[in-house]
Amino acid sequence: MNHFYKLSLFISFFCINHLHAQSLAPLTVEKIMRDPKMWIGTSPSDITWADDSKTVYFNWNPDKNPSDSLYAYSLAGKKISKVAPADRRRMPGKNGIYNRARSMRLYEKNGDIYIINYKDFSIRQLTNTTERESDPAFSGDETAVVFERSNNLFSIALASGLVSQLTDFKTGTKKADSKPGDQEKFLKADQLGMFEVLKERKGKKDAGKKVTEADKPTRPKEIYLGEKNVTNQKASPDGRFVTYGLTQTDKSAKSTIVPNYVTESGFTEDISARTKVGAPLSESEFWVYDVKKDTARKVATADIPGIHDKPDYLKDYPKLDTAWKKKERKVIFHGPFWSDNGQHAVVIVRSLDSKDRWIMSFDPATLSLKLLDRQRDEAWIGGPGVGGYPQSAGEIGWLDDQTIYFQSEVTGYSHLYTFNISTGKKTALTSGRFEVQNVVLSKDKKTFYLITNEVHPGEQHVYRMSATGGARTRLTHTPGAHEMTLSPDEKNLAIRFSKSTAPWELYLLDNAFAKNAQPVQITRSVSPEFLSYPWREAKVVTIKATDGQDIYARVYEPKQSNGKAVIFVHGAGYLQNAHKWWSQYFREYMFHNLLTDKGYTVLDMDYRASSGYGHDWRTGIYRFMGGKDLTDHTDGAQWLVKTYGVDPKKIGIYGGSYGGFITLMALFTTPDVFAAGAALRPVTDWAAYNQSYTANILNEPQADSLAYRKSSPIYHAAGLKNHLLICHGMVDVNVHYQDVVRLSQRLIELGKNNWELASYPMEDHGFVEASSWTDEYKRILKLFEEKL
Template identity: 65%
Template sequence: MNYLSPLLTVLLVGRVLAQPSPPSVRKPADLPPTLTIEKIMQDPKRWIGTSPSNPFWSDDSQTLYFNWNPEKAKGDSLYKITLARDGKPGQPVKVAPAERRAVPPAAGAYNRARTQRLFEKQGDLFLIDVKTSRVRRLTNTVDTETDPQFSGDEQSVVFRRGGSNLFRMHLPTGELSQLTDFRQGNKKAEPKANDEEKFLKQDQLRMFEVLKERKDKRDEAERISKADRPKRPKEIYLEDRQLFNPQLSPNGRFVTYRLAKNPTAAKTAQVPNYVTESGYTEDIAARTKVGVPLAAQEFFVYDTQKDTVRAVSVKDIPGISDKPDYLRATASTSAGQPAVGTKRDSTRAGVAKADTTKKNTTRPVVVNGPVWSDDGKLCVVVVRSLDNKDRWLMRLDPETLKLTLLDRQRDEAWIGGPGMGFTYATGNMNFLSDNQTLWYQSEADGYSHIYTVNVLTGEKKQLTKGRFEVQQVILSKDKTHFFLQTNEVHPGEQHFYRMAVTGGPRVRLTTMTGANDVTLSPDETRLAIRYSSGNQPWELYLSEVNPTLLASRKSEAVPLVSARPAVKLTNSLTDEFKAYAWRDPALVTIPARDGQTIYGRIYKPANPNGKAVVFVHGAGYLQNAHKWWSQYFREYMFHNLLADKGYTVLDIDYRASAGYGRDWRTGIYRHMGGKDLDDHVDAARWLVQNHGVDAKRIGIYGGSYGGFITLMALFTQPDVFKAGAALRPVTDWAAYNHPYTANILNEPQSDSLAYRRSSPIYFADGLKGHLLICHGMVDVNVHYQDVVRLAQRLIELRKENWELASYPVEDHGFVEPTSWMDEYKRILKLFEEKL
């Protein structure tokens, strides 16, 4: 801040009084604060404030806990707000250390009546009575106990000890029983006698009566001892496999579990760390790369009644041998491809060919679950193909191991979307109160919606429908209603609803425009809402569910429920941050060349200078054109700074962004830098046509996936974007990880065409504009090696219009304010000088 001397102030004021000023001129004290890189990139908790996070309720629904840091300490602390008898909230109070240590965590398992809850804390197990808040410690051991669940009859708690074996504790008596005996390694086999040894032993027993009598006595003693010995669980040797998710059936008879055998010698990348306490370069073990062999998976059922262990066969699952379409496509296009050049659609010769003569083979799959009905009579597992193109919901008969198909979702791109889980998870699903109907989420109609299937009859029903996504689902405690979060009002809004489990009208429980991230109280009467708008960070609010309106407005499609407006509970922002008039970016729609609609948000300057900057969000599958506070808050502040300087700033939810359904999500299948880059090119041209932007003065920047798009833009669309900043960019998708990349581009050894046309390093010769690359050197996600390889490529291509800024102590997400400052000073300098 600039301070004027008293004398100079008097002189200036006198001059103003002597010469009348236009109405638009303001006194210096009235001028808004000026944004600088140093200001917006400093420690956010000190100059912005810290928003409340991780809210959770006490079991009696009377106290709301959350993490907060209004005092700008080094770390967040636990706070609480207690409700008065009339339901009104008190003031936030910092929880004292002794009380904090005694607060039960939010995670845990309720009994069916929801009168008791089991939870784990610091490796021990506890039981809390919901009505009285009385806590009973169940274990106090050196071993770690986890994953406590009520048994089917709710008389026992079933849990894991030491990460593997299942135990059962009878709650009335405290009796502890071991249910499984998983053991590492192989069973030591008794040495087998050869034929000569067998003959000699038998001959001795025939010849000497005393030996025979002694042996008979030993055998009888062993038989009696074995009969008197309590029954122990079967010894199950894991050999060289890993154990996952052992579960006991509600009736206590079956134990299900999954074993995974890792492939041999899967090479792991090492990231060198140069700035270390030791003074020596130290390697950080990072990850494998895409295309690495995956672990072989098997699913087992241990029948404790029959003392048998059997693997579930998946060979007869419908479609288990279906090959993906891309193998046929690569087979037909592999011959005669041109070498990689500067054009965007160029490919490299020698694309992997599909072996069409090979017989159908069972695709590798993973079996997840199971999900049991409350009465323990029905069991459902989720089977996912490891190529992630199929998801089967199957009924499993644990006694016969028979699998029966309930639902199959096939996607020639990849299975995904809200509530769908991932390869090693079931996704959102559970049984309703009839113990026959399973609810689940599916993208069968192109958007993630709720479905039900009767496990006995196979009858299916779609409960929600429309061009929107169901993003979160909570089944009510009495299993009569769902609580949902959807974006049906607008793709850039999130609201909370209540809907009967049979479907029908949805009753909206939130009213504020933006994002309403709801934590429902255990008694389901109150909503703790983390809310934010486009230019206001997250704060905590409290609202109530009105049962009268719930009953009276069932006929309306989307009625409002809360009669009282939500009450704001926290005020987190600093006066310095609030002093600036932060823009609320306007949400716009942009026509794409293929007829689709691109959603974006635009920052309009008061005095446009003809320049524009397009920001590319990261992660690919992420949403940023919305009406709530962006997770890219530093970039948001930078865009305000640019707008103050006259730039028009636009960021869009390009193809593959979250929030727009299956077709938008998979629009980049087999070609990253295809439709997603087209969307940015179309957006840039839209700026020229509609907002007075000079077509020769457009820049682009972004981090991670945004850095990748920036590279593809400068390398393949050099006449559209004059300058760009690629932050921590992927330069070659064959160097990235398997779970993310293989879904979109398949594997490099079987679909090299997809990798060649999607990787910027093969198009570097097209660089014409000005390129800034910034990358952390200890990035364990997108490795620094990516930009080192690209730098060498640019050197060999004799390119001179680029620079690389390296950050020795930064991972993928920068932490140090000085790193943020340095990076964004360089970005600003690039746009100021080159646009």
């Protein structure tokens, strides 16, 4: 045995034993809060297919570089390779628009428009300008490409390359032509009557002007926008009409400022941030430009069924209820979405108060709207494929020239429907106590690929179903979550899969044999160090709530209990975490393993308003945040006492963002349930949060003050009895640091001395620095170790 071999063997033996020693060492906050790409690994993301379906592309970082790189997996060679920068620059752009035969695809790349022909996969560049061209689409006869440049629509003929301007939107207002006064008119008439030469010359000039006007090419009508912005410009398939939106921002809406203290300049720098809920909303209009008639007309909304409906919550405010006048509620239009033959169009209209969504047929010639489907919700419209905000159209498309498909939560769960615009028949393609969470239609429009949670709310699986509905073929079977990207030739599925103890990896599934085939794993991203610890698979359970509902939850069981428990509250409100796949709260997941090692029982609940459980669960917090969502957690605390023998005086609670808000409400309004809590970046007053999220749930503060009073922790701060830790980033542009400053002053004035605030000068809402994560969670651990 030579010296080099002995040395190599010694080094290998040392490394293996060192790694084993690491696995035996207890978890620490410092260990789990390190940069995840340096010690856990980086999962593949942003999965796309090559146009020839022979290669899968994805972002990945197995080399622990500062940022991810593009990688490719060859189906023929069964190998992964890193894509060179030069090759990446030559690649076609992602996504784009297909022609009806799917033999060509349009896409934008670096502000220019390209078209790829699938006969030979040749690529033709259609524009090359310093301006940005975007949103390419085929004309109705597919002989031209329509695109947007500088807020106007243009078309380029594929045969000749001729570029034509379709609209002429201009900012500001048109200057009025000056008209001569009586004196000028008299002098001009007098001159022409007196001098024959002047009269002859004027005649020649007028005749020449007529010839010039006759020879002048047709140009689109000048449309002056004033102070409004043009959006969503679309040409009809026959080119006869251009539809567009006009929006005007109310200048009285005041924006907030977030001070940034630690800067390169050494001076405090202000970050301009969002408005607060209740600020004046932008006005939105829907217009049609008739190219043939050279006219622009606004689409009226007064006859939309229910446009004047009064919200139910006004019953709690007799004066407002009585004062309500029959006024049109503000709406926003999405579309139009045209049938393949260009004969029919539908639009989705959303009310800005989020209580209505109308799907309507639309005739641009007459500006008429006809109701196809209406969903009304006294809370707010939402759910998978529906869209939780007025600015979202949701899932919609055409199966054939008479039939649209869309999703609706009308039965209480988001399902897939079709509607025949000729017969008026609406058909449910799916039904049951589960959600359709993703929809992809095959290129021949005969098959839907769906992702649903029908097996279990905590699992997401891929199904194949006829476009007419009926039985679904389940294509994935391993418990966890599956994300699907269909290859262009539809022969393979690229699937991202994860389970609760392992991050996302990339798999391939043969579509022809998908029903019985097992996905083939392509990537292995997780480091040996991460795998050296036996991460727990939390038990997914249901807990009976006070009102009889089942709360899904994850529980981490210690081998030997110390009689203490911690309840984690996920953020975002409408988010799911009691599931069987890798959590986006992976740091918290590791922290829960650390706590369990120490003997704590940890509970992680999908409380009221969490996603994945249908309409009633989603809207269970309407007009009262800190109501059912909090009692779900107090029910969870009682369940821990009964089921695991936890000491009722040794239960802690913590969470970030919405989880921080619930923590505050828990300590302020149910102080005898929780002995200690850590509120991370919490909302303290909902009147200080944003419009799109808050107004859905609580309406606007000036209209529904009762809802804000009940739901905002700052009004309940006097109830604090036990120990509170608050952690907040000082450059948080989502939940502003001002929130916690105001609460601090309130606690000071109330004489409370059992709380502390940790501020992070360089962190936004989501922390990025390992040092900040470490400091925050060392404080949380110290709080529970000392106060429970």
